[in-house]
Amino acid sequence: MSYKRSFRQNDLEAFKIGGQPGTLYDTIAPFLDVPAVKGGGSVYGGSWQPAKPGDERFLGEPGQTISSHAPGRHGGYDRDTKIGDDGRAASERHYTDHGRPDLHTDPHDHIIDWSTGHPIPGPPINYPNGAPEFKWFGGIRKMSYDIGTNSLEDNRFKSISDFKWCVNCGGEVEFEWRGKSFGIWPKLRKTPDAPLQMLISQIYIDDPASTEKWCDTADELLEYMVGDDRLRDVITQVIVWERTI
Numbered sequence: 387m388s389y390k391r392s393f394r395q396n397d398l399e400a401f402k403i404g405g406q407p408g409t410l411y412d413t414i415a416p417f418l419d420v421p422a423v424k425g426g427g428s429v430y431g432g433s434w435q436p437a438k439p440g441d442e443r444f445l446g447e448p449g450q451t452i453s454s455h456a457p458g459r460h461g462g463y464d465r466d467t468k469i470g471d472d473g474r475a476a477s478e479r480h481y482t483d484h485g486r487p488d489l490h491t492d493p494h495d496h497i498i499d500w501s502t503g504h505p506i507p508g509p510p511i512n513y514p515n516g517a518p519e520f521k522w523f524g525g526i527r528k529m530s531y532d533i534g535t536n537s538l539e540d541n542r543f544k545s546i547s548d549f550k551w552c553v554n555c556g557g558e559v560e561f562e563w564r565g566k567s568f569g570i571w572p573k574l575r576k577t578p579d580a581p582l583q584m585l586i587s588q589i590y591i592d593d594p595a596s597t598e599k600w601c602d603t604a605d606e607l608l609e610y611m612v613g614d615d616r617l618r619d620v621i622t623q624v625i626v627w628e629r630t631i
Contacts, residue, residue: 387494388473388482391470391552392469397415398620401537404614412430414607423620425539428460432501433503434503434504434505437567438447438453438534438540439533439534439535439536439537439540440456440533440535440536440540441505441533442533442534443465443467443478443533444467444474444505444520445469445474445475446467446473446475446477446496447467447469448469448470448471448472448473449471450468450469451467451468451520451549452466452469452533453465453467453533454467454533454535455535456480456628456630457535457536457627457628458560458627458628459560459562459567459625460485460567460590461626462627462628463480463481463482464482464519465478465479465480465481466478466479466481467479467604467623468520474500474505475498475505476497476498476573477495477496477498478495478496478498478507479493479495479496479517479520480493480494480495480496480510481493484558484560484569484589485560485567485569485570485589485590485594486569486571486587488588488593488594488595489510489571489574489585490510490512491512491513491514491517493513493517493520494509494510494511494512494513495511495517496509496510496511496630497511497538499556501619502555503553504630504631505523506544506555506556506631507557507558507573507630507631508555508556508573509573509574509575509582510573510574512514526603536629538625538626538627540555541607541626541629542622542623542624542626543621543624544622545622546608546618546621546622549604549608549621550605552629552631553570553572553584553604553607554572554604555631556572556573556630556631557572557629557630557631558570558571558572558629558630559628559629559630560589560627560628560629561624561625561626561627562624562627563612563615563620563624563625564611564612564613564615564624565622566588566612566613566622567588567589567590567591567609567627568586568587568588569586569587569588569589570584570607571583571584571585572584572585576600583600583602584600584601584603584604584606584607585598585599586598586599586607586610586617587599588603608621612624
């Protein structure tokens with residue numbers, strides 16, 4: 387069964403996640419330890435404004451679904467962002483397993499939390515038994531060419547603090563260093579009853595779990611060895627293909 391998004395405009399129901407099978411990663415929590423420092427003014431009353439072209443998908447017309455493409459070293463992936471009644475993103479679907487099919491279904495969803503005034507993606511909601519159809523309201527839809535794509539310079543971490551802000555706010559990251567691809571997911575559970583943790587591993591290899599490290603803080607992530615280098619020492623030099631925020 388293909389889970390690629392449907393383009394039928396006669397599906398008038400809102401996207402639903404209720405009643406779906408339980409998953410390992412369906413608990414939503416802010417997972418923050420630093421405040422937001424970006425943004426400034428929204429058409430629909432919020433205080434946040436996109437800092438990068440790809441972040442424009444988080445604001446739109448109420449009921450709209452915005453389709454965009456996240457670039458990546460291995461082709462990237464498509465995503466759909468549902469805009470809520472307040473003109474801010476309510477949920478987002480990623481059409482990828484992020485190179486870790488043991489941790490993400492293709493597709494999977496994220497609820498977007500605005501409790502701090504800026505978008506915070508929640509833990510992935512996985513669908514091992516098949517995803518519900520992602521639907522948009524009344525056929526209102528904004529095509530992907532209306533949304534800008536981040537350049538590598540947009541994505542680059544300018545400082546260690548920039549990196550910490552991203553992952554502490556739930557930003558998922560795909561980066562490359564010396565020809566190898568790595569992924570970071572800040573809101574996963576090692577087991578169904580375990581607390582939310584941050585995970586880093588190499589991706590797009592046969593056994594990514596053999597390279598993984600589960601962390602409680604961004605500082606622990608920065609101690610991870612990417613080949614012969616400590617991430618802390620090269621984080622401003624790595625090629626960041628994708629960061630969700």
